[in-house]
Amino acid sequence: MENPLLEVKTQVPFAQVKAEHVTEAIPQLLREAQARIDAIARGGNATAAQTEYGYEATLGALERATETLDYAMSVASHLEAVSATPEFRNAFNAVQPEVASFYSGIPLNAGLYRALTAFAATDEAKALDAPRARFLANTLADFRRNGAALPEEGKKRAEAIDVKLTELTLKFAQNVVDASSGFELIVADEAALAGLPKSAIRAARTSAEEKGKEGYRLTLDAPCYGPALTYLDDRALRERMYRAHATRAATDLTGTAGAGDNRPLLGHILDLRREKAALLGFATFADLVLENRMAKSGTTAREFVGRVRTHVDAAFRRENEELAAFAKETAGISEILPWDVAYFAEKRRKALYEFDEESLRPYFELGNVVRGVFDVTQRLYGLTFERKDDPVSVWHPSVEQYRVKDATGTDIGSFFLDLFPREGKRDGAWMHGVLDRIPGDPAMTESVGLIVGNMTKPQDGKSLLTHREVQTVFHEFGHLLHHLLSTVEVRSLAGTKVAWDFVELPSQIMENFCWDEATLALFAHHHETGEPLPKELFERLQRARGYRAANALVRQLGFSTMDLELHTTFDPSKHGGVVPRARAIMQEFSPAPLPDDYAMIASFLHLFSSPVGYAAGYYSYQWAEVLDADAYAMFAEHGGLSREVGEKFRSLILARGDSEDPAILFRTFRGRDPDETAALRRVGLA
Numbered sequence: 066m067e068n069p070l071l072e073v074k075t076q077v078p079f080a081q082v083k084a085e086h087v088t089e090a091i092p093q094l095l096r097e098a099q100a101r102i103d104a105i106a107r108g109g110n111a112t113a114a115q116t117e118y119g120y121e122a123t124l125g126a127l128e129r130a131t132e133t134l135d136y137a138m139s140v141a142s143h144l145e146a147v148s149a150t151p152e153f154r155n156a157f158n159a160v161q162p163e164v165a166s167f168y169s170g171i172p173l174n175a176g177l178y179r180a181l182t183a184f185a186a187t188d189e190a191k192a193l194d195a196p197r198a199r200f201l202a203n204t205l206a207d208f209r210r211n212g213a214a215l216p217e218e219g220k221k222r223a224e225a226i227d228v229k230l231t232e233l234t235l236k237f238a239q240n241v242v243d244a245s246s247g248f249e250l251i252v253a254d255e256a257a258l259a260g261l262p263k264s265a266i267r268a269a270r271t272s273a274e275e276k277g278k279e280g281y282r283l284t285l286d287a288p289c290y291g292p293a294l295t296y297l298d299d300r301a302l303r304e305r306m307y308r309a310h311a312t313r314a315a316t317d318l319t320g321t322a323g324a325g326d327n328r329p330l331l332g333h334i335l336d337l338r339r340e341k342a343a344l345l346g347f348a349t350f351a352d353l354v355l356e357n358r359m360a361k362s363g364t365t366a367r368e369f370v371g372r373v374r375t376h377v378d379a380a381f382r383r384e385n386e387e388l389a390a391f392a393k394e395t396a397g398i399s400e401i402l403p404w405d406v407a408y409f410a411e412k413r414r415k416a417l418y419e420f421d422e423e424s425l426r427p428y429f430e431l432g433n434v435v436r437g438v439f440d441v442t443q444r445l446y447g448l449t450f451e452r453k454d455d456p457v458s459v460w461h462p463s464v465e466q467y468r469v470k471d472a473t474g475t476d477i478g479s480f481f482l483d484l485f486p487r488e489g490k491r492d493g494a495w496m497h498g499v500l501d502r503i504p505g506d507p508a509m510t511e512s513v514g515l516i517v518g519n520m521t522k523p524q525d526g527k528s529l530l531t532h533r534e535v536q537t538v539f540h541e542f543g544h545l546l547h548h549l550l551s552t553v554e555v556r557s558l559a560g561t562k563v564a565w566d567f568v569e570l571p572s573q574i575m576e577n578f579c580w581d582e583a584t585l586a587l588f589a590h591h592h593e594t595g596e597p598l599p600k601e602l603f604e605r606l607q608r609a610r611g612y613r614a615a616n617a618l619v620r621q622l623g624f625s626t627m628d629l630e631l632h633t634t635f636d637p638s639k640h641g642g643v644v645p646r647a648r649a650i651m652q653e654f655s656p657a658p659l660p661d662d663y664a665m666i667a668s669f670l671h672l673f674s675s676p677v678g679y680a681a682g683y684y685s686y687q688w689a690e691v692l693d694a695d696a697y698a699m700f701a702e703h704g705g706l707s708r709e710v711g712e713k714f715r716s717l718i719l720a721r722g723d724s725e726d727p728a729i730l731f732r733t734f735r736g737r738d739p740d741e742t743a744a745l746r747r748v749g750l751a
Contacts, residue, residue, distance in 0.1 A: 070094070070137040075479070075511040077140060077499055079460040084156035087141050091160040094134040095167050101130035106176030108183075118184040120193065124201060127177070128556055131168075132508075138164060139499050146238075146491045147483055147517060148460050154239065161235055162228050165676075169227035172211035173220040181205060196724040200555045203357070203723075210356060212345055219344055226341045230676040233334050237314075238491065238674035240325035244314040245668075246488045249276075250283040250305060260298035262423045265289065267524050285310050286486040287493075288521040291531075295407045296423075307404035308660065315644065315664035327667040331643040334673055335631060338680065350632040351681035358564040359688065359727055363633045366684045370625045372741075373618070373687055377750055380615035385656045388413060388613075403657045414612050420605035422531055428602075429535050430592040431484065431520065431528035437588025438542045441578055445711030446550065446719075447472030453479065461487070469549055478502055478512030478549050484538075485528070486519040493670060494518040494537050496544035496572075501559040504552055512560070514548045516541045527592055532606065536576045543575035544568075550715055553722040560722050565682045567727035569689030570696065571719055577697040580610065581705045614748035616656055618687070623654025625684040628672055632681040687744075692731060694743035699735065 069078040070090035105126050108118065145157045171177065184190050185201060193201060212223040251273065252258060258266050258281060266281065268289065273282035283289055283306060293306045314327040338350040347353040351363025360366040385401075392398040392409045401409065415421050439450045453466045458481070465482045478500075486492075496516050503509035518541065520534050530538075544561060547568070551560040561568055578584040582603055589598035627650040631643065640646040647666035652659050666672075671679040679685065696714070703710050717734040732738055745751035 070140060071133070073133055073136045073500070073508065075500060075513055076455065076458060077513055078457045079140065079144060080457055082140060082144055084150070084152040087153070087156040087160060090137055091134075091141070091164065094137055095163060098131050098134045099167065101126065102171060102174060102177060105130070105180055106174050108176075108180045118180065118187055119189055120184070120197065123180050123184040124197070124204065127171075127181075127204070131171075132556075134164075134167075136500065139497070143497055143499070143515065144460060149489060158235065161231050165228045165231035166224055169211070169224040172208040172213045173215070173224055175213075178208055178213045181208065196553060196555050196558055199724060200558055203557075206357060210345060210353065215344070223341065223344055226337050226344070227676060230334065230337050230341075233330050233337070234673055234675050234678075237327050237330050237334070238670060240314040240327050240330075241668045241670055241674070242489065242491050243325045245285045245492055248285050248309050248313075250302075250309070251278055251280050252283060252302070253280040255281065257299055257302065258297065260296045262292060262296060262426075264423075264426065264521070264524060264529060265292040265296070268522060271522075271524065285313065285492075287519045288486065288534075291407075294404060295411050297408070300404070303404040303408060304402070308662065311403075311660070312662055312664050313668040315662075315667035327673070328642075328644055328664070331666060331673065332637060335635065335643060338632065349634075349681075351629060352633075354632075354677055354681045355566075358682070358685075359566045360684070363629060363681060366681070366688075367626075367629050367633065369688065370622055370629065370684050373745075374622050374626075376742075376745055377615040377618050377622075380750055381619045381656075384613050384615050388656070391416075401657050403655070403659060403663075406656050410613055410616075414609055418605050418609040418612070420602075420609045422533075424602065425532050425589075425598075425606065426529040427591050427593070428589040428598045429530040429532065430590075431523075431530055431538075433588045433590060433592070434530060434535050434538055435482070437584075438539055438575075440587045441539075441575075441584060441706065442542070442546065444706045444708060446546070446715050447708075448477075448549075476511060478514070480513065480545055480549070481515040482518075483515065484518040484520045485522050490519070491517075491670070492519060494541055496541045496548065496561075498548040498560055501548070501551065501556050503556055503559065504554050506554075509556070512549045512551070514545050516545055529592060532579065536579045539575040539579050540572045543572035546575075547571040547719050550719040551722045552720040553724045555724070558723040563723040564727050565679065566685040566688040567692070567731075569685055570692045570731075573686075573689050573693035574697050574700075574714075577693070577700070578705070580607065583705055611749035614750055618748075618750070619654050621683075621686055623651050624669075624671075625687060626650055626654065627666070628679070628681060628683040631672075690744040691741050692739050694747045695739045696731070696735060698743060 068086050068090045069081045070086050071093070105123060108122060141157055145154060149157065181201075181204060185205060190201060212220050215223060252269070255266065258269065269281035269283055272284065272289070273280055276282060283293055290306060290310055294303055297303050297306075314325055342348070342350040342353040345353060347356075349363050351366065355362055355366060360369065388406070388409055389401050391413045392401050392405065395412065396409070398405065398409070411422070442448045449470045451468045451470070453468050455466055458466055461483065463483070463485050466479060467482070468479045469477050471477050494517060496514060498512070498514045500511065500513040501509060502512040518537060520537070521528050521530055548560040553559040585598055585603065590596065627647050630650060631647070635643075635646060637643075644664050644666055648659055648663045651663070651665065671683055673680070700707055700710050714734060718730055721730055728738075742751045
C-alpha cells in the first residue's frame with residue numbers, strides 16, 4: 066500500500082495510517098524538507114552578485130518547504146492523541162526527536178537567516194502587501210526570538226533544549242492519558258450511588274459491563290467524574306474520586322509514586338524553559354513567549370490577572386461564606402472540603418433557583434445540539450453542512466465527517482467530530498486544524514479540521530448533554546469557524562495561527578449563544594416529545610447564570626497565577642518543589658483547604674503537554690473573556706443572530722487570521738478598544 070503520509074490530501078486517510086507509515090514517511094519527509102531549506106540557505110551563503118533575492122525564493126520557498134511534513138505530523142499527532150496503539154505510540158515517539166531538531170534548526174540556519182534579511186532589504190520587500198509584509202516581519206522576529214543571532218554554541222544548545230522539551234512534554238501528556246485510563250472504581254451496590262442522576266448510574270453500569278465486571282464502574286472521564294463530585298451523597302466516595310483526579314500522574318491513593326510519575330518532569334521542563342529564555346536574552350520564559358502576543362510581557366499579564374482578581378475578591382469570599390453556612394445548616398458539615406464544594410454548590414443552587422442542571426439534559430440531545438450549531442452558523446455566516454460517510458477517513462466508528470459550503474454553494478472544506486471518551490484518548494476538548502484553505506493556491510483549495518471532545522456517552526442510542534457540554538460544543542466550533550473561514554493567502558498567518566491571547570475570542574464568543582433564548586429555541590427540544598425548552602426552565606437557567614460566578618472566575622485566575630509564577634519568578638531554591646509551590650498558589654484561590662497530596666499540576670496538560678502550548682499563556686482565557694463579552698454585546702444590540710453583525714465579525718476577525726495586529730482587528734470590528742468590565746457585567750460582578 067502507498068504510504069498515506071507522503072502526499073497532502075484534502076480527503077485525509079486517517080483510517081489507513083499505521084505505525085509503519087510513520088516510521089517510513091517521516092524520515093523521508095524530513096530529508097526532503099531539509100533539502101528545500103538548504104536550497105534557500107545556499108542563496109544566503111552566496112554573494113549578492115550571485116543571488117537575486119525575491120519573495121518566492123525566500124519567504125515563499127520557506128512556506129512550501131515544510132508543507133508535506135507539517136501535514137504528516139499533524140495527522141500522526143492527532144492519531145497519537147485519540148486512538149494510538151502501543152505500536153503507533155512507539156513509532157510516533159521514535160520520530161519526535163529528529164522532527165523537533167529539524168524545526169528548531171530552521172531559525173538557527175545562518176544561511177537561511179541571511180537570505181531572509183537580504184530579501185528584507187530589497188525594494189520588493191518594501192513593496193509587499195500588508196499580510197506578506199507582516200509575514201516577513203514576524204518571521205525575522207521569530208528567528209531572532211529562537212536564536213538566529215546566537216553564536217554557534219548557543220544555537221546548538223537552543224536546538225538541544227527544544228528537542229528535549231519535545232520529548233519531555235510528549236511523555237508528560239502520555240502519562241496523563243495512561244493515569245486517567247488506568248483508574249477505575251467498582252461499586253458493587255447501587256445504593257452507594259445515591260444522589261447520582263439515573264443517566265450517570267446507567268452509564269456506570271454500562272461501563273462495568275463493557276469491561277466484563279459486575280456492579281458499577283466509575284472513571285476519571287469528565288462525563289463520569291463531574292456528576293460524581295456534583296451529586297454523589299456518599300462523601301467518602303466523592304473524596305476517593307477527587308483524590309484520584311487530583312493525583313493523576315503523580316501518585317496513587319496510597320501515596321506511592323507510579324511508573325508514569327510526572328513530578329520529576331515538571332522541574333526538568335521548567336528548568337529548560339528558563340534556560341532557553343535566558344539563552345535568548347529574556348528575563349523570563351513568560352517574556353519570551355508573550356513578546357509577540359497582545360500582552361507583550363509577563364508583567365503585563367500578571368497585572369491583568371491581578372486587576373481582575375481585585376474586582377471579584379469580595380464576591381468570592383461572600384460566596385464561600387454563604388456556601389459554608391448552607392452546608393452547616395443543611396448537613397451539619399463544620400468544614401467544607403474540596404470534594405464537598407461542587408456537591409453543596411449544586412444543592413444550594415437548586416434551593417435558590419429551583420434549578421437542577423440535570424433537568425436540562427433531556428433538551429440537549431447531541432444530534433440536536435450539532436444541528437443547532439449548524440443552524441446558528443448558517444444564520445450568522447451563510448454556511449451549510451452535509452454529512453459525509455467515508456470509511457477511509459474516520460479513525461473510529463463513532464466519528465462523524467461533514468462537508469461545508471459557503472453561501473454561494475462553494476466547498477470550503479470538511480471537518481470531523483470525535484466527541485466521546487474512550488481508553489487511550491486524551492482528556493479534554495480541542496479543535497485541530499489539519500489543512501488550511503489558501504486562496505490562489507491550487508494545492509490548498511479546502512480546509513480540513515476536527516473537533517475532539519469527551520462528552521456524555523450515548524445511552525439507548527442518544528447522548529444527552531449538560532448545558533456546560535453544550536457550551537463546549539459551541540466553543541470548539543468557534544475555533545473551527547476561525548480555521549474554516551480564513552481567507553489569508555499566507556499559510557503561516559491563516560486561520561487560528563494568531564496570538565494565543567486572541568485565539569480564544571472566536572471560540573468564546575460562540576458560547577454566548579448558548580444563553581440566548583431565541584438561539585436555544587432552534588435546537589433545545591425534548592429528545593422524546595420534541596417539546597421546546599420551557600420558558601420557565603430557561604428563566605431559571607438565566608437566573609442561575611451568575612451563581613458562584615466569582616468562584617468560577619477565581620478558579621481560572623488561580624490557574625493563570627500559578628502558570629505565570631512558574632514561568633516568571635519561581636525559583637526552586639527558594640520555593641521548593643513545583644508540586645508544593647503550585648499547591649500553595651492554588652490554595653489562595655480555592656474555596657476549601659486542599660489536601661497535602663494535591664498535585665493537579667502533574668496532569669495540567671495545557672501547560673506541560675507541548676514545548677510551549679498555553680505555558681505562560683493560560684491568562685488568555687480571561688483576556689479573551691474581556692474581548693468576547695464586549696464583542697458579543699454588538700450581536701446582542703442587533704438581536705443576537707444578526708447576519709449583518711455576523712458578516713462583519715467574519716470579514717474583520719474570522720477571515721483575517723494573523724494578517725494584521727489583533728488589537729487593530731478588534732478595534733476595527735468594535736469601533737474602540739475593549740471594555741475590561743464587560744465580562745464582569747455579564748455575570749453580575751461589576
